[in-house]
Amino acid sequence: MKIIDILNRKNMSLSFEVFPPKKEAGFEGVKETTEKIAANKPAYMSVTYGAGGGTSRFTLDIAKNIEERYGVPTLAHLTCVSSSRDTVHHKIEEIHELGIENIMALRGDLTPELEATDRSTWDYRYAVELIRDIKESGYDFCIGAACYPEVHPESANQRDDIKHLKEKVDAGAEFLVTQMVFDNNLFFNFLYKIREAGINVPVIPGIMPITNANQVERAIKLSGSFMPQRFKAIVDYFGADPDAMKQAGIAYATDQIIDLYANGITNVHVYSMNKPDVAQKIMDNLSDILWKDF
Numbered sequence: 001m002k003i004i005d006i007l008n009r010k011n012m013s014l015s016f017e018v019f020p021p022k023k024e025a026g027f028e029g030v031k032e033t034t035e036k037i038a039a040n041k042p043a044y045m046s047v048t049y050g051a052g053g054g055t056s057r058f059t060l061d062i063a064k065n066i067e068e069r070y071g072v073p074t075l076a077h078l079t080c081v082s083s084s085r086d087t088v089h090h091k092i093e094e095i096h097e098l099g100i101e102n103i104m105a106l107r108g109d110l111t112p113e114l115e116a117t118d119r120s121t122w123d124y125r126y127a128v129e130l131i132r133d134i135k136e137s138g139y140d141f142c143i144g145a146a147c148y149p150e151v152h153p154e155s156a157n158q159r160d161d162i163k164h165l166k167e168k169v170d171a172g173a174e175f176l177v178t179q180m181v182f183d184n185n186l187f188f189n190f191l192y193k194i195r196e197a198g199i200n201v202p203v204i205p206g207i208m209p210i211t212n213a214n215q216v217e218r219a220i221k222l223s224g225s226f227m228p229q230r231f232k233a234i235v236d237y238f239g240a241d242p243d244a245m246k247q248a249g250i251a252y253a254t255d256q257i258i259d260l261y262a263n264g265i266t267n268v269h270v271y272s273m274n275k276p277d278v279a280q281k282i283m284d285n286l287s288d289i290l291w292k293d294f
């Protein structure tokens with residue numbers, strides 16, 4: 001099933017992101033974990049892709065398993081910046097052959113090793129080039145792309161960032177998923193600005209439940225996302241007690257999701273980080289809201 005068809009429904013839904021193992025030895029464990037999340041029948045599940053190769057082999061194995069065993073549609077992430085055109089074309093072919101209908105088209109982060117090389121030798125510099133290649137493949141994929149309510153760290157300003165985002169949509173991205181946001185107002189401000197810029201595709205907010213204090217620093221470092229004072233107070237107060245922190249983090253994420261639903265957003269993407277218990281608790285918290293059309 002195509003994600004755009006899920007997004008066009010009017011009922012409230014949740015999707016979850018999982019990541020594949022780094023090594024073969026971790027495969028069975030991750031498979032089991034992702035199956036537990038899939039058993040909750042979310043609207044769809046996305047499976048990340050290791051930009052430098054590492055975990056990329058397993059992205060499709062995990063996605064295929066989720067679709068086959070649980071009938072949950074998947075969104076296979078694919079990055080391009082550290083790959084040759086041949087490798088990427090081969091991956092696109094493989095995704096099609098496996099019957100996966102949705103691709104999240106990403107550039108991938110620039111590693112110091114990559115940055116030390118001559119850019120003119122790169123086959124891909126931006127995600128928009130990958131989107132064009134997917135379209136040119138002729139296969140009928142539903143393509144998603146990333147967006148940044150707090151501006152991508154390499155962008156000089158939001159206006160440029162939104163201009164390049166529009167290029168991705170014009171090239172064929174049918175929906176967008178945001179970098180994690182901890183303050184919904186930032187998401188709504190961003191939505192207003194991109195609509196003004198003529199971007200009209202569905203935008204799925206990405207919510208990361210912070211369930212332990214150490215995760216906070218990592219999440220900020222990875223995403224550059226703003227942590228509201230209200231959230232910092234929770235971490236300060238409960239951070240030393242793992243169970244309390246977990247409960248408070250899940251409650252905070254649930255609260256954000258309810259606020260998004262109540263303001264007209266029907267699908268929210270949860271960065272569930274291969275934690276089935278967290279995914280389950282969030283779904284339980286929303287049991288009388290999910291799947292309904294209000």
Ligand code: FAD
Nearest residue numbers: 048049051077106107108109126127146152155161164179
């Ligand atoms: P792009 O859209 O290419 O943008 C990158 C930067 O270049 C931006 O600053 C943009 O404004 C600028 N830009 C774009 N086009 C042009 C142009 N023509 N001229 C000048 N500047 C331009 N990484 C992974 O490795 N694996 C994953 O699975 C993964 N999943 C992700 C999922 C989501 C929802 C998000 C938000 C990010 C994900 N990432 C993942 C991280 C992503 O790869 C990085 O954020 C990366 O730095 C940018 O990727 P992008 O696709 O947004 O790039």
